[in-house]
Amino acid sequence: MDLKWRDAFIAAMRTYPVVRFAAERAGVARKTAYEHRDKDPGFAADWDEARRAGLERLELIAFERAEADDTMLRWILSRNWRERYGDQVKHEITGAEGSPFEVVLSWGNGIDKHGEEPDPGEDSANPGAPPESA
Secondary structure: OOOOHHHHHHHHHHHOOOHHHHHHHHOOOHHHHHHHHHHOHHHHHHHHHHHHHHHHHHHHHHHHOHHHOOHHHHHHHHHHOHHHHOOOOOOOOOOHHHOOOOOOOOOOOOOOOOOOOOOOOOOOOOOOOOOOOO
16 A cells, blocks of 8 residues: 555645545545554654644644634643643542541441441431430
């Protein structure tokens, strides 16, 4: 098979880092492009570099349009360049005063996670809570 399509594919990825677009421009099926990527580390490296260059081009456009609040460009960048533009979420859970947080699961059989039955006066809806005084 003639591999000249690869140059056109890589050039297209630099312009718009979308495989479907690059494959159409190169006149090759997406599946063929992916197969060559899987088999040829050099082509895979060129592909990654071209994609990165295309994303950098979009990043520049996004900064130029920032005042216009171009939501679509931000969405594209957040999905394709997650380490820079994706949502960053961190959850930390601690108990009272920073102590370890413990979860006790009740399986509905009256036995806690340690295999012990609850105290007779214990509130089953709030295990571990002191019994209410009458």
